[in-house]
Amino acid sequence: MDAELIAMQLFSGIALGAILIMVALGLSIIFGMLGVVNFAHGALFMVGAYAGLWVASRTGSFWWGLLVAPIAIGLFGILIERVLIRPLYGRSVDDPLLLTFGLGYVLVEAVRIVFGSDGIPFQTPPELSGVADLGIGFFPVYRLFVVGVVAIVLVLLWLGLEKTKFGLIVRAGAKDPQIMRVLGVDIAKVWLLVFGLGVGLTALGGVLAAPMRNVNPEMGALVLAEAFVVTVIGGMGSLLGAVVAGLLVGVAISMTALVAPEMATIVMFALMAAVLLVRPQGLFGKKSRA
Amino acid sequence: MTQGFSPTSTRRGTLAGIAAGAATLAMPRIARAQSEIIRIGFPTPLTGPFAAEAKDQVKSAELAVKQINDKGGVAGRKVELLVRDDKLNAGEAATRTLELIEKDKVHAIVGALSSAVQLAVNEVTRARGVIYVSISQSDTINEVKDFSRFTFHEALNPHMTTAAVAKHTFKKGSKIAYLVADYAYGHEMLRGFKRAQEALGATSVGEILHPFGAADYSTFMPRLRSMRPDILCICNFGRDQANAIKQAVDFGMNRQARIVVPVLLHNQRLAIGPEAFDGVVGGANYYWGLEDTIPSAKAFNDAFKAAHDGAYPTDYGAYGYTGVYSLLLAMQKAGGTETDKVIAALEELKYDVAKGPQHYRKCDHQSVQSVLVLESKKKGEMKNPADLFKVLATEPASEDILRTCKELGFPA
Numbered sequence: 001m002d003a004e005l006i007a008m009q010l011f012s013g014i015a016l017g018a019i020l021i022m023v024a025l026g027l028s029i030i031f032g033m034l035g036v037v038n039f040a041h042g043a044l045f046m047v048g049a050y051a052g053l054w055v056a057s058r059t060g061s062f063w064w065g066l067l068v069a070p071i072a073i074g075l076f077g078i079l080i081e082r083v084l085i086r087p088l089y090g091r092s093v094d095d096p097l098l099l100t101f102g103l104g105y106v107l108v109e110a111v112r113i114v115f116g117s118d119g120i121p122f123q124t125p126p127e128l129s130g131v132a133d134l135g136i137g138f139f140p141v142y143r144l145f146v147v148g149v150v151a152i153v154l155v156l157l158w159l160g161l162e163k164t165k166f167g168l169i170v171r172a173g174a175k176d177p178q179i180m181r182v183l184g185v186d187i188a189k190v191w192l193l194v195f196g197l198g199v200g201l202t203a204l205g206g207v208l209a210a211p212m213r214n215v216n217p218e219m220g221a222l223v224l225a226e227a228f229v230v231t232v233i234g235g236m237g238s239l240l241g242a243v244v245a246g247l248l249v250g251v252a253i254s255m256t257a258l259v260a261p262e263m264a265t266i267v268m269f270a271l272m273a274a275v276l277l278v279r280p281q282g283l284f285g286k287k288s289r290a
Numbered sequence: 291m292t293q294g295f296s297p298t299s300t301r302r303g304t305l306a307g308i309a310a311g312a313a314t315l316a317m318p319r320i321a322r323a324q325s326e327i328i329r330i331g332f333p334t335p336l337t338g339p340f341a342a343e344a345k346d347q348v349k350s351a352e353l354a355v356k357q358i359n360d361k362g363g364v365a366g367r368k369v370e371l372l373v374r375d376d377k378l379n380a381g382e383a384a385t386r387t388l389e390l391i392e393k394d395k396v397h398a399i400v401g402a403l404s405s406a407v408q409l410a411v412n413e414v415t416r417a418r419g420v421i422y423v424s425i426s427q428s429d430t431i432n433e434v435k436d437f438s439r440f441t442f443h444e445a446l447n448p449h450m451t452t453a454a455v456a457k458h459t460f461k462k463g464s465k466i467a468y469l470v471a472d473y474a475y476g477h478e479m480l481r482g483f484k485r486a487q488e489a490l491g492a493t494s495v496g497e498i499l500h501p502f503g504a505a506d507y508s509t510f511m512p513r514l515r516s517m518r519p520d521i522l523c524i525c526n527f528g529r530d531q532a533n534a535i536k537q538a539v540d541f542g543m544n545r546q547a548r549i550v551v552p553v554l555l556h557n558q559r560l561a562i563g564p565e566a567f568d569g570v571v572g573g574a575n576y577y578w579g580l581e582d583t584i585p586s587a588k589a590f591n592d593a594f595k596a597a598h599d600g601a602y603p604t605d606y607g608a609y610g611y612t613g614v615y616s617l618l619l620a621m622q623k624a625g626g627t628e629t630d631k632v633i634a635a636l637e638e639l640k641y642d643v644a645k646g647p648q649h650y651r652k653c654d655h656q657s658v659q660s661v662l663v664l665e666s667k668k669k670g671e672m673k674n675p676a677d678l679f680k681v682l683a684t685e686p687a688s689e690d691i692l693r694t695c696k697e698l699g700f701p702a
Binding site (some may be wrong): 004005008009012013015016077097117118119120121123124130131136137139140142143213214216218219222223248253254257258261262263266286 | 320339341345386472498499500501503504505506508510511512513515516529533536537540541542558560561562563565623646666
């Protein structure tokens with residue numbers, strides 16, 4: 001096995017991890033701030049892909065789909081938080097979990113009714129199709145683009161959380177919402193925006209994944225399982241954890257595909273089990289949360 | 291009730307055991323009145339990655355039932371189709387099949403869409419002595435160790451499919467890389483292709499097994515590329531086929547190798563579009579374009595279009611039609627649903643309902659039929675949105691394209 005092949009494999013893993021990061025980040029942000037385990041996250045990823053497809057087919061441009069769909073689905077997320085999830089705060093953690101679980105089914109069925117269950121083609125935008133020579137081998141231009149977009153989003157997210165007043169409030173609110181209320185911060189409004197942000201991120205992941213995969217109503221189910229594995233490995237609620245674990249899982253899948261391809265799906269669960277044995281709270285998780 | 295059963299594995303043993311146990315508890319069958327409706331059980335994966343193909347099977351099967359009923363039914367009795375979702379899960383399929391037999395008292399089972407699932411259905415029908423017309427690809431279902439005299443295999447089998455596809459794509463000296471779904475379907479197709487490749491003087495440069503139902507195939511591509519094949523043979527089904535072909539093309543694999551699949555799927559080509567499938571070659575049991583040369587195909591297409599807003603029937607859809615139709619024709623000949631008489635009628639039956647002449651070979655109950663080799667068209671070549679494929683070749687219906695009865699282990 002030559003070095004070039006291993007390097008290519010490593011790179012494929014990183015590209016694979018990029019989409020995982022987008023989904024896991026949203027899941028982790030929502031859990032970290034709101035304490036809600038969002039089981040509709042995979043369905044919202046799928047809805048994002050369909051929204052991107054719809055906008056792209058209406059405008060004739062992939063770029064409008066990429067821009068509009070995550071914002072629109074993010075706003076839809078805000079609506080979900082305000083109408084469905086907010087009444088459940090202060091109750092047991094199971095309640096929002098069950099609600100979002102059901103919501104996921106509703107969204108999948110709704111998409112089946114509107115778009116059919118067969119799946120719809122989503123062409124790679126012509127300006128991003130083709131392969132690029134990386135020196136170590138050839139790689140699809142579109143996948144390089146995805147890695148780039150995810151990197152930019154991560155930088156913006158980091159700047160937003162670390163350098164702005166809103167970010168400060170969000171970080172403080174995650175630590176102690178009670179104090180924030182006493183200080184006169186409308187924490188409900190912060191949670192609303194955080195939920196919308198998390199949903200927007202997974203919708204962006206959906207639009208980005210659409211040209212690589214078949215767009216179909218079940219596409220979110222597998223992604224949700226993968227995203228949960230990533231957040232558990234990284235530590236529930238930790239953003240850095242989601243990023244590191246996303247890359248780790250992507251690379252683990254990719255390297256396994258090289259040596260024992262039929263194990264490529266199992267390996268992430270094995271990795272999760274191993275991490276849980278050594279660090280039950282995940283790589284970057286806090287010891288325990290109420 | 292359990293005749294023909296041999297415990298070949300623990301899973302089968304357990305399944306058959308459950309079925310046999312239920313059999314002893316059940317009341318002896320009461321002779322049914324002649325006027326009773328004939329019920330056909332139809333388990334198929336309405337949910338999951340093969341849902342598109344399953345829905346077409348149901349539509350076509352319903353059409354066959356409707357046409358027979360419109361013509362007066364079977365020996366004056368109406369026919370009813372009982373569709374059940376097997377969720378592409380062997381256990382679910384076995385449970386639904388047992389339920390269809392026990393609770394709904396069906397007279398026969400037609401269906402299943404995955405090679406692994408149909409084997410589970412086959413175990414139940416064999417143990418219960420119920421006729422089963424299988425409409426999903428399998429080689430083992432015809433072999434002696436799995437054989438059930440109650441089972442008729444209406445679908446193509448991997449042997450005849452891969453032989454036909456290989457004949458028109460593999461050349462002497464071809465270097466072939468295989469990407470194979472890691473379950474019965476992939477394994478059987480790989481086995482078929484490798485047998486064909488040996489006879490044709492082609493060689494395998496590598497085989498990669500991928501997990502069933504994977505969404506991303508990018509991690510397999512660098513290694514497939516490094517094998518430097520002339521032909522990339524992708525042996526998987528349903529959405530796996532769509533995703534694997536799409537991503538192989540994204541990685542530029544189609545520039546260095548021709549992409550070949552055992553079965554080129556109508557619905558997956560629709561779901562992914564002409565660009566990614568351009569030039570992909572694969573086999574098929576049916577393509578609506580046969581109507582130019584085959585009158586029964588024209589009649590089937592016209593009836594299907596009339597029933598479904600002008601939509602064309604698909605490959606796996608056609609199985610629902612030919613499978614149910616052949617069974618009902620045999621029941622008509624047998625004058626009812628008496629199992630032994632229907633089996634004898636099926637063994638004698640010559641039918642041509644959608645794709646030219648077909649008949650069930652007596653020794654293994656495999657439907658002898660033509661195999662089409664198709665190539666996906668470019669967008670510019672399509673005359674209408676359903677005009678997806680060119681027919682490169684048709685292997686005529688002949689026992690020559692099957693393994694001999696002796697090879698399968700049947701006494702000569």
